């Protein structure tokens with residue numbers, strides 16, 4: 001009988017190495033804390049990049065002359 005639960009191993013999304021996917025590994029599915037931070041950093045910067053995409057509105061704004069009409 002197999003009383004023991006074999007630890008499931010997955011591939012670490014950050015380094016591609018083997019990572020233990022179990023409660024013993026708080027960083028799952030990553031193999032280590034460093035890999036988790038690495039992946040999170042990449043994910044975060046990617047998200048920011050998507051959010052700061054140039055929009056046509058930006059172009060239009062620069063084409064419009066500033067409302068500089070000094071009154072006398």
Ligand SMILES: [Zn+2]
Nearest residue numbers: 012015031035
């Ligand atoms: Zn890793």
